[in-house]
Amino acid sequence: MARISLRNSVFLKIFPVLQLSVISSYFLIIAIPQVTGTESFTTDNTEKHWVSKIFDDFTAATDALQWSDVRVVSNWRIQQHVQSEAYRLLDSDDHVVIEGTLKSCSAKFSGLMKEGCISPVEKEVVIVLHGLGEGRSAMKPLVVFLKENMTASILTFGYASPRAPLASHAHALGRVLAGLPPTTAISFVGHSMGNLVVRRWLRDAQPDVVNRIDRMVMLGPPNQGSDLARLAASNHLLRNLASGAARELVLHWDNISRELQTPPFRYGIIAGGKGDNKGYSSLLEGDDDAIVRVSETQLQGSDDFLVIPVRHSRMMENTDVQKETLSFLLQGQFAKKHFHTSPPEK
Known part of the structure; x- marks a missing residue:
């Protein structure tokens, strides 16, 4: 009986978060059964219980999805x-x-x-963009790694991904870039939809700013749309829950894809996959990272392309992804051309 009550309580607390994004709702639903284990719920006076931490994380995530950056320095x-x-x-x-x-x-x-x-920022800046339904904290493992291994200023850009259209996020990114010193060299690292924000920004970007962009690393980018989003579009409930950029990805890809520009600067793509024809998801055809198919990440004109055995949501904490991202930012190419995928990440 206590378990049922707790399950209902958790659901009521996270339901507003579920409404924010179709994609994030998948991960939240998966998380619910973890709260029904047999662990004692006795509170610890010296450390927060893990359930309290989950609620705190949900609160922080909800707040992150309400605000977009318009200026970032250090x-x-x-x-x-x-x-x-x-x-x-x-x-x-x-x-x-x-x-x-x-x-x-x-x-x-x-x-x-x-x-x-x-x-003040350094002469070189790397702007790190999170994906759909995430906040800046999702990029922390990668950000920490880049800070430890680069002299450039590593800045995170946060945007209310499921609450506003892609064009609004691109405009916010433009405001952040406009606030940087005019002599600053800029590079991007984007995860998932963060890459689409950059590509949409390029549509209206001033040439003098674009000329200052050095390199970009795309992690799991849905450059060709998302079959998973198209599957969600066939579900009436998920279709109605989707809003902002999530709704565009689910229902209006044909429209927004025409507004996405191919970067005129050097860019490399890292896709997650097993290196086979099955991938991590039984819902998707071909190799995939459980969210985006390898073929969906590809974009004509890329300077390098790499498949690493890692799931979509774990890219930022994966050491191979971190090292290859650093390699491209510093050298304009990935260090490896192929990763062994046996045994693959489970």
Whole structure:
């Protein structure tokens, strides 16, 4: 009886999050059975129980999907709420410094920079973009690795992926780029839909900014759309739940694909897959990373392409993905041309 009550309680708490994204809902539904185990729920006075941590993570994820960055320097950021003209300034630890108008947040931001509280960016910047239904924290393992191995400033770009269309996310990215010094060289690392945000930004980007882009690494990009999204479109419930960029991916790929530009700078693609004709998902034909098929990641004109045995959601923490991302950012090519896929990641 206690298990049933707990299951219902968890469902009520996470249902608003389920509505935010079709893709993220899959992972949340999978997570529910983990709360029905036999572990005691006695609280620990010195450490949060893992159930409390799950709820905290859901709260943080919900908050991340409500705000988009419009200025980022040394991972201090000004964000705009996706459904209003409300702005806020966050420090590098994501604590709210001030809430208000863009003018008030910008004034505070400028003052902190003059005081030396916000360090200026380096001459080279790498902007890391998360995927659909995720927040900036999803990219943390990769971000930490790049910071430890590069002299460039590693900045994360957060956007309210399922709450606004792709064009809005591209516009927000443009605002962040406009806030960087005009002499800064820029590279991108995108996961999943983050790559589509960059490609959509290119449609309206100013040539002088595009000329400053050095390289880009695409991780699991749905460059040719997503069969999984098309499967979701056939389900009435999932189709109605989808909103913003998720809805575009599910229902309007033919329209948004025409607005996506091929990068005019060097870019490499890392796809997840087993290296066979089965992949990680029984729902998808051919090799895949459980979310995106290998063939869907491909884009004509890429400077390098690599398949690594890793699932879509685990790319950022995979050491091979991290090393190859670093290799392309530094050298313009991947270190390896082939990965052995036996035994594959389970």
